[in-house]
Amino acid sequence: MKYQRPVGGRVAAVVAGILAISGQHLLTPLSLLHWHNVFQHLYYLPIVYAGLTFGWRGGVAAAVLAGLSNAPHNFLSIGAMPGYAIDQILDVPLFCAAGILTGVLAERGRKQRADLERTTARLTEVYQKLQDNFERMKRAERLFALGQLSAGLAHELRNPLASIAGAAGILQRDLRLEHRDAECLGIITKECQRLNGLLTHFLDFARPRAPKYQTTDLRVVIDSVVELTTHAAGEKAIRLRPEISPQLAPVACDPELLTQVLLNLIINAIQATPDGGEVLVSAGPRNDRLLIQVRDEGWGIAAADRDRIFDPFFTTKENGTGLGLSVAHQIVEQHGGMLTAAENSGKGMTFSVSLPLRHERPHEA
Numbered sequence: 001m002k003y004q005r006p007v008g009g010r011v012a013a014v015v016a017g018i019l020a021i022s023g024q025h026l027l028t029p030l031s032l033l034h035w036h037n038v039f040q041h042l043y044y045l046p047i048v049y050a051g052l053t054f055g056w057r058g059g060v061a062a063a064v065l066a067g068l069s070n071a072p073h074n075f076l077s078i079g080a081m082p083g084y085a086i087d088q089i090l091d092v093p094l095f096c097a098a099g100i101l102t103g104v105l106a107e108r109g110r111k112q113r114a115d116l117e118r119t120t121a122r123l124t125e126v127y128q129k130l131q132d133n134f135e136r137m138k139r140a141e142r143l144f145a146l147g148q149l150s151a152g153l154a155h156e157l158r159n160p161l162a163s164i165a166g167a168a169g170i171l172q173r174d175l176r177l178e179h180r181d182a183e184c185l186g187i188i189t190k191e192c193q194r195l196n197g198l199l200t201h202f203l204d205f206a207r208p209r210a211p212k213y214q215t216t217d218l219r220v221v222i223d224s225v226v227e228l229t230t231h232a233a234g235e236k237a238i239r240l241r242p243e244i245s246p247q248l249a250p251v252a253c254d255p256e257l258l259t260q261v262l263l264n265l266i267i268n269a270i271q272a273t274p275d276g277g278e279v280l281v282s283a284g285p286r287n288d289r290l291l292i293q294v295r296d297e298g299w300g301i302a303a304a305d306r307d308r309i310f311d312p313f314f315t316t317k318e319n320g321t322g323l324g325l326s327v328a329h330q331i332v333e334q335h336g337g338m339l340t341a342a343e344n345s346g347k348g349m350t351f352s353v354s355l356p357l358r359h360e361r362p363h364e365a
């Protein structure tokens with residue numbers, strides 16, 4: 001950074017310079033007129049310096065000080081050399097003009113420099129942002145390529161997996177197996193099912209299909225999901241209670257995709273709720289939107305995890321894939337809606353799906 005002398009020091013330098021020149025005027029005999037001429041012109045130095053340093057006000061102040069401090073010399077010489085003294089007095093407006101001019105020019109220069117510095121800072125910031133975006137784009141491109149690759153791999157894994165599960169099924173059916181072998185085949189079948197579920201979820205997430213809109217009665221969708229999950233709820237003696245508003249009109253949506261969303265939410269709710277609890281599934285219009293809610297009496301979600309539950313592969317379950325909520329979130333967004341989670345005032349969580357109340361299928365791009 002450039003060194004700048006303190007303000008007090010710069011004021012003192014200007015004042016000292018002017019007083020020294022006025023002192024020379026007083027001490028030098030009038031007969032040495034050429035020296036007085038030199039002193040008179042020397043006043044411009046501190047005046048211009050004051051204008052450059054303190055702006056036009058500083059320039060004027062220095063010019064006035066020069067005029068005042070030279071007044072005793074003018075007073076003493078006006079009797080002997082009136083022309084000379086008047087010349088010197090008339091110099092004062094010229095001093096003021098010089099002070100103002102240098103001050104104004106210096107201020108303009110300073111302002112231009114500040115503008116330039118601001119523009120440079122802004123340009124640097126924009127350049128940095130551009131650089132960051134470029135980096136992010138490169139990363140996104142790499143991730144996209146990786147996503148395509150893993151989706152292709154996942155797809156290819158399904159065929160051999162189906163063959164393994166099929167072969168295990170044939171062995172289980174056709175052979176009279178010993179207890180231990182039958183147990184091993186059971187494990188193979190179960191793990192194949194689990195892997196198949198994981199691959200299905202992953203493919204749903206990696207290659208989401210566009211919604212196929214049709215006018216849908218949500219009662220039918222909710223009833224079918226409740227039926228599909230009754231078995232899982234029954235195993236824990238959990239009561240599944242649908243509560244559907246009589247004002248619920250048919251809406252345009254993809255019933256298959258919405259079934260997938262509700263299945264994920266209700267299964268999560270059942271898994272979180274302790275034995276004998278209740279899971280409430282409600283649906284109805286709310287403020288020009290359609291609101292579907294799944295409310296459980298479970299253990300809730302720790303504050304630290306709440307921001308991450310919609311991230312792919314985030315799970316706190318031993319056998320979870322962590323893709324259920326991210327798939328659901330993606331489907332709801334495709335429908336132009338929102339999926340949110342909120343803690344209940346008592347215990348458990350409520351997951352809310354809010355959809356635009358479309359009665360006709362939207363124009364697809």
Ligand SMILES: Nc1ncnc2c1ncn2[C@@H]1O[C@H](COP(=O)(O)OP(=O)(O)OP(=O)(O)O)[C@@H](O)[C@H]1O
Pocket residue numbers: 201264268269272296298299300301309314315316317319320321322323324325326349
């Ligand atoms: N109703 C809920 N109550 C408490 N925690 C929940 C609830 N729903 C989701 N979570 C938390 O969010 C995490 C992510 O849920 P998500 O459905 O995406 O995956 P998952 O259930 O763990 O696995 P998957 O759905 O593939 O079986 C869960 O592991 C759980 O910690």
Ligand SMILES: [Mg+2]
Pocket residue numbers: 264267268320324325
């Ligand atoms: Mg889940």
